[in-house]
Amino acid sequence: MKKYVFGVDVGGTTVKLGLFDVEGNVLDKWEIPTRTQENGTLILPDVAESIREKMKQMDRESIIGVGIGAPGPIDGEGVVHRAVNLGWGTFSIKETLEDLLNMPVMAGNDANVAALGEMWMGGGQGCKDLVVVTLGTGVGGGIIINGKILTGATGAAGEIGHIHVQDGEEDTCGCGNHGCLEQYSSATGITRLANKLLKSTKKDSVLRNGEVSAKAVFDAVKEKDELAMQVAEQFGEYLGNALSSIAAVVNPEAFVIGGGVSKAGEILLDYIRP
Amino acid sequence: MKKYVFGVDVGGTTVKLGLFDVEGNVLDKWEIPTRTQENGTLILPDVAESIREKMKQMDRESIIGVGIGAPGPIDGEGVVHRAVNLGWGTFSIKETLEDLLNMPVMAGNDANVAALGEMWMGGGQGCKDLVVVTLGTGVGGGIIINGKILTGATGAAGEIGHIHVQDGEEDTCGCGNHGCLEQYSSATGITRLANKLLKSTKKDSVLRNGEVSAKAVFDAVKEKDELAMQVAEQFGEYLGNALSSIAAVVNPEAFVIGGGVSKAGEILLDYIRP
Numbered sequence: 001m002k003k004y005v006f007g008v009d010v011g012g013t014t015v016k017l018g019l020f021d022v023e024g025n026v027l028d029k030w031e032i033p034t035r036t037q038e039n040g041t042l043i044l045p046d047v048a049e050s051i052r053e054k055m056k057q058m059d060r061e062s063i064i065g066v067g068i069g070a071p072g073p074i075d076g077e078g079v080v081h082r083a084v085n086l087g088w089g090t091f092s093i094k095e096t097l098e099d100l101l102n103m104p105v106m107a108g109n110d111a112n113v114a115a116l117g118e119m120w121m122g123g124g125q126g127c128k129d130l131v132v133v134t135l136g137t138g139v140g141g142g143i144i145i146n147g148k149i150l151t152g153a154t155g156a157a158g159e160i161g162h163i164h165v166q167d168g169e170e171d172t173c174g175c176g177n178h179g180c181l182e183q184y185s186s187a188t189g190i191t192r193l194a195n196k197l198l199k200s201t202k203k204d205s206v207l208r209n210g211e212v213s214a215k216a217v218f219d220a221v222k223e224k225d226e227l228a229m230q231v232a233e234q235f236g237e238y239l240g241n242a243l244s245s246i247a248a249v250v251n252p253e254a255f256v257i258g259g260g261v262s263k264a265g266e267i268l269l270d271y272i273r274p
Numbered sequence: 275m276k277k278y279v280f281g282v283d284v285g286g287t288t289v290k291l292g293l294f295d296v297e298g299n300v301l302d303k304w305e306i307p308t309r310t311q312e313n314g315t316l317i318l319p320d321v322a323e324s325i326r327e328k329m330k331q332m333d334r335e336s337i338i339g340v341g342i343g344a345p346g347p348i349d350g351e352g353v354v355h356r357a358v359n360l361g362w363g364t365f366s367i368k369e370t371l372e373d374l375l376n377m378p379v380m381a382g383n384d385a386n387v388a389a390l391g392e393m394w395m396g397g398g399q400g401c402k403d404l405v406v407v408t409l410g411t412g413v414g415g416g417i418i419i420n421g422k423i424l425t426g427a428t429g430a431a432g433e434i435g436h437i438h439v440q441d442g443e444e445d446t447c448g449c450g451n452h453g454c455l456e457q458y459s460s461a462t463g464i465t466r467l468a469n470k471l472l473k474s475t476k477k478d479s480v481l482r483n484g485e486v487s488a489k490a491v492f493d494a495v496k497e498k499d500e501l502a503m504q505v506a507e508q509f510g511e512y513l514g515n516a517l518s519s520i521a522a523v524v525n526p527e528a529f530v531i532g533g534g535v536s537k538a539g540e541i542l543l544d545y546i547r548p
Contacts, residue, residue: 129427143523145419152525153403163519237441245437245516249417249523251426 003064006051009110010034010070011260012085012137012188015047019054022064024121028054040087048100065104068093069113071138075155078107084174085138110134111158112149114258115142123256131252133160133243135261138174139182139189143250150250160246161186165238184238187214187261194231203227218264236271243272275336280325282342283384284308285534286359286411286462289321293328296338298395302328314361322374339378342367343387345412349429352381358448359412384408385432386423388532389416397530405526407434407517409535412448413456413463417524424524434520435460439512458512461488461535468505477501492538510545517546 002021009016011034019028032050035042047068055063070093072083078094093107115132118124124132128147134140139161143150150157161182162175169179171192183189194212198205205227206220220228243255262268276295283290285308293302306324309316321342329337344367346357352368367381389406392398398406402421408414413435417424424431435456436449443453445466457463468486472479479501480494494502517529536542 141523145424150419150524153527154525157523157525159522159525161522163522164515167515241438241441242519245519246523248433248435248437249415249431249520250424251428251431251433253427 001059001062004058004062005064006054006066008047008051008066008068009114010043010047010068010086011110012036012071015043015050017047017050017054030054034086036085036087038087039089040083043086043088044093044096044100048097051101063103065106066097066101067113068097068105068107069110070107071110071136071140073155073159074107074109074112076151078105080107081155108149109140109142109155109158111140111142112151113142114140115144115158115256116149118142118256118258119144119147123258124254127253129250129252130254130256131158131243131246131250132256132258133239134259135186135239135257136259137186137188139186140259141246143252145250160242163242163245165242181238181242185235185242185261187259190214190217190231190235190261193234194228197227197231201227214261215263218261218267221264221267232267232271236268236273240272240274244274275333277338278332278336279338280328280340282321282325282340283388284317284321284342284344284360285384286310286345289317289324291321291324291328304328308360310359310361312361313363314357317360317362318367318370318374322371325375337377339380340371340375341387342371342379342381343384344381345384345410345414347429347433348381348383348386350425352379354381355429382423383414383416383429383432385414385416386425387416388414389418389432389530390423392416392530392532393418393421397532398528401527403524403526404528404530405432405517405520405524406530406532407513408533409460409513409531410533411460411462413460414533415520417526419524434516437516437519439516455512455516459509459516459535461533464488464491464505464509464535467508468502471501471505475501488535489537492535492541495538495541506541506545510542510547514546514548518548 005020007018014031015034016031018026071085073081079092080088081090094105097105111134118132124130130144132142141158141160143158162180164179165181166179173180173183191212194217206225217228217231221232279294281292288305289308290305292300345359347355353366354362355364368379371379385408392406398404404418406416415432415434417432436454438453439455440453447454447457465486468491480499491502491505495506
């Protein structure tokens with residue numbers, strides 16, 4: 001019998017789900033909204049409900065289990081230690097979802113498991129020393145050293161969204177600090193930079209015509225909108241400096257950039273490169 | 275017969291040598307100047323001469339070999355790939371010194387081998403995830419992950435002296451970039467910051483009375499010299515930010531701070547801590 005697994009990527013805005021065969025081929029994918037209210041207690045039941053719905057069309061015996069990634073430090077036992085973007089405190093994602101679905105679950109930090117995926121099937125194929133950067137609601141990082149995830153002493157290695165990149169920042173990061181990379185180079189950060197710039201100048205911009213988002217900013221950059229290009233400059237300066245610092249520390253073979261913001265494509269690199 | 279090894283630490287200003295037993299006890303230590311002229315070609319012959327001199331009092335058969343560390347990327351074969359502070363290009367330190375001394379030599383990046391030493395006998399005992407920062411003529415870093423040196427894809431992991439910490443720096447770092455940590459937090463960097471501040475203000479300071487050096491700056495800090503304290507603030511701000519970035523990337527159990535500047539003692543921490 002052919003065997004299948006579900007993959008789940010819990011983001012700050014949407015949960016992305018996929019059905020895979022064990023060779024890593026994507027057979028189906030869909031999304032549900034991430035309900036972060038009530039300290040994120042609705043998220044895993046929503047995930048379980050969505051998977052159960054999909055399983056109605058499948059042979060229960062053909063399903064091996066679920067792999068789930070989420071933003072925050074998650075240790076080798078599948079226990080998350082405070083995920084600020086989801087409202088989560090400390091609890092076992094693995095056990096909670098296993099109880100809800102009655103099947104085996106593996107849980108890890110979203111960027112760490114993304115890094116394993118990129119090494120296996122994605123942009124990092126052939127590399128054993130790899131840094132994967134996820135630009136989504138937050139900024140995550142997954143570091144592969146000699147083919148293995150670098151978890152660090154307390155599971156917080158690769159938390160590159162909280163590299164300090166700017167002194168004197170007045171807005172507070174989700175982590176409580178000020179001037180973290182995530183405040184400038186995540187989707188949320190790009191939106192924040194754009195809104196600040198729109199407020200501080202009267203300059204014309206297509207961004208004044210609709211909802212400001214990271215996607216809107218890079219769409220406007222492609223139309224050579226000057227204000228959007230200024231935002232992209234700031235985004236890329238912070239991210240580029242952070243990546244060069246990471247390179248000085250771990251000396252990877254390659255960086256792979258993923259997450260929702262990466263959908264903007266090649267144009268990102270024009271701003272990230274020195 | 276008791277066995278002995280020589281340890282050699284090539285710095286930008288002095289070469290530190292030591293005689294050790296195989297349990298790691300220091301039996302003797304001394305220094306010679308580092309002659310960086312003529313592209314550093316005098317350095318290893320000077321080291322060999324100094325070791326030969328010491329060996330005159332010893333039984334040749336009791337000596338196992340030499341371990342040598344130097345600032346710059348040095349691969350697993352003992353080949354250095356450009357050490358800017360010494361004038362060195364690319365050549366095998368291991369083979370060169372073996373030819374000069376006719377005994378086995380192991381060579382590695384100074385901060386990397388220092389990190390192994392700190393884990394074995396020093397400030398990192400009991401730790402398996404450790405970052406050692408050496409504040410000398412330059413700033414070096416040695417990263418231990420799960421008990422092993424992190425060398426990186428091309429042997430340049432832990433080159434934390436070249437983390438970018440300041441935009442708009444006009445002076446050029448030894449590596450050719452601008453705004454590297456080494457330009458602010460090495461002995462040379464501290465001296466540079468002090469000289470700049472002395473020039474830009476008329477403020478009284480004990481630093482105006484003698485030669486400006488990192489040692490003089492921290493001696494003056496201990497006397498509560500205001501100008502020296504300003505220099506220490508800058509030094510610590512840059513270093514503290516860089517260490518927090520490294521913590522976000524590799525999540526170590528501990529940092530160990532070594533190198534000549536660390537002789538200033540506990541007072542350094544007052545400026546490095548947030």
